[in-house]
Amino acid sequence: MEPLHHLLSAEPLLALFATIALGYLVGKIKVGNFVLGGIAGTLLVGVVIGQAGVNIDSGIKAVFFALFIYAVGFQGGPQFFHALNRRSLNQLASAFVMCVTGLLCVLLAAWAFDLDRGMAAGLAAGGLTQSAIIGTAGDAISKLGLTPELMKTMQTNVAVGYAVCYIFGSLGPILMVTWFLPMVMKWDIRAEAVELAAQMSGGSAELDPGQIDAMRAIDTRVYALAPGNAAIGKSALALDVEMSDASVEAIFRDGTMVELTDASLLHAGDVVAITGTIEVLEKLAASLGREVPAPAGSRLIQESRELILTNRALSGRTVGDIHDHATVQTRHGVFLTTVKRMGLELPLLSKLELKSGDELHFTGSPGDLDRVQSKIGYKISAAAATDFVFFGVGMLIGILIGMVQFKLWGIPISIGSGGGCLLSGLFFGWLRSVHPRFAALPLGASNFLRDFGLAVFVGIVGIAAGPQALIAIRESGLTLLFLGVFVTLVPQIVTFFFSYFVLRIRNPIEALACVAGGRSANPAFAALLAKAGNATPVVSFTVTYAVANVFLTLWGPVIVGVVKTNAGH
DSSP states (O other): OHHHHHHHHHOHHHHHHHHHHHHHHHHTOEETTEEOOHHHHHHHHHHHHGGGOOOOOHHHHHHHHHHHHHHHHHHHHHHHHHTSSSTTHHHHHHHHHHHHHHHHHHHHHHHHHTOOHHHHHHHHHHHTTOTHHHHHHHHHHHTSOOOHHHHHHHHHHHHHHHHHHHHHHHHHHHHIIIIIHHHHHTOOHHHHHHHHHHHHTTSOOOOOTTOOOGGGOEEEEEEEOOTTOTTTTOBHHHHHHHHSSEEEEEEEETTEEEOOOTTOBOOTTOEEEEEEEHHHHHHHHHHHOOBOOOOTTOOOOOEEEEEEEOOTTTTTOBHHHHHHHSOHHHHTTEEEEEEEETTEEOOOOTTOBOOTTOEEEEEEOHHHHHHHHHHHEEEGGGGOSOOHHHHHHHHHHHHHHHTOOEEETTEEEOOHHHHHHHHHHHHHHHHHHHOTTSOOOOHHHHHHHHHHHHHHHHHHHHHHHHHHHHHHHHHHHHHHHHHHHHHHHHHHHHHHHHHHHTSOOOOHHHHHHHHHHHTTOHHHHHHHHHHHSSSTTHHHHHHHHHHHHHHHHHHHHHHHHHOOOOTTO
16 A cells, blocks of 8 residues: 555656546446446545545646536537527526525525535535536635635535435436326326427327338439420429429439539439438339439539527527428528537427527538528538637636625625636637637537546545545435435425426426426436437426526535535534
8 A cells, every 4th residue: 555655646647547547437337227427436436546645736626627617608608598588488497496496405404404514515516416516615615714624624525425415316316207206297208208299290200219210311312214204394493392302413314414403404314313301202203213223433422511500590490490481492402410409419300499509410412501501500610629719718707707706695605716617608608609700619629628627626526535535424424315315306396396387387398307407417317318219308408407507506605605614613
């Protein structure tokens, strides 16, 4: 043990990266359907490695937490601000009720059991499964003017509370949204998801697991026009109008590709290449003629392109409405294949309402995609390089905001650099969605900042907690465990019935997704998706998740400010 202690003391970063690697390895272990996750695993491994008495500069922890929280805000900014509208008002209210109820439960537990500020914040972080509270609360504790020993003790208690309460904090929402609430309400999640999908698609039947929706598959096929065919003498544009969800991409005459325009007329003996949905292409065999191989040496270039929706005229409209009102000339050869929001794939149904910042995946020829791109937004590839000017300004503004102190009901509150960077990230993320020329931070880069930043921060927290964590767990572990169950379950039950009876969120899938999103509970959302068998819960989840991420993170300094008890008092 002594050689290991000397090695880690000589180079503390060895302990940090060992903690992250082993923590994520432990986090992958499955017990039934439950997975601990990399962050909780990193914290637990950090506590174990911290027994060697490793000391890592706290400045590293502060830097990486600021990077993590800025990336969280940047990614959630577009959806957070777009959620603030009348259409999403009831879901927005549901998320806010969940966050406030969770805060009140934590404060009640702290008052009833005389928890210190650190333990109360840890209870919130674990019971509400919001890892960012560890950082915002720890930052607030460091600004209380306490002795270094007392400050370290309470910051350790934040980590202890999180570690003890996190497991049920993750498991509780899964049980709520997939078993308890559906059982009480007598809901069949799969049947309700199928019904909601049918409503959103205008009545189209929903498929069972393992089946493929051919309407969503895009293909290109080649047909030979025999003499007497009804298409002969028609223009390419006229044929596009008749086919609706398919388009003429090329005409081959005597083995040579002819120039294609809307006015190009089809002749007997022509070979026509048509791109469209499989259902339409299957029907064309009866009207156009037999399907044949493409002429030797011919090529038809197609591209998959990802566009970010920034056109405000399209935001708030449904997929079906946009499709029906677009002219054939506009949508010629362009096919929407996927819609993503906050990285989650949405159900591609006619009644899906698009929002600014949505990621739209199209298939078509480069020329056709170029034609519609300016009407939609910008290519994701256009943001391949980080705009370090705006990134630096965003971090600067966030840290300055965190330095501001104010009073809430006479209680001095400072949201700290963590809360400040969250607000700054929200603003710059929104700015990017409405002005794509500014503040580029590619998804891969922001994902790395978010995940690695939190991993480094939590790893250092666990290592710093070290031996003190085991003492705190022995003294308060059982009490914390039961308080964690209370904080996990009560807000969900209260919010669900408030949302159902007062806010009138009556659709079962939307109601359950609001519970998972209002808790920012990703494991519960994944379990709900599995039960639903389709993507119908995604829309409600993204609205409530974006709101919950902001408010739950800000509860850290609020709890530290409201709870007056310090450790050992």
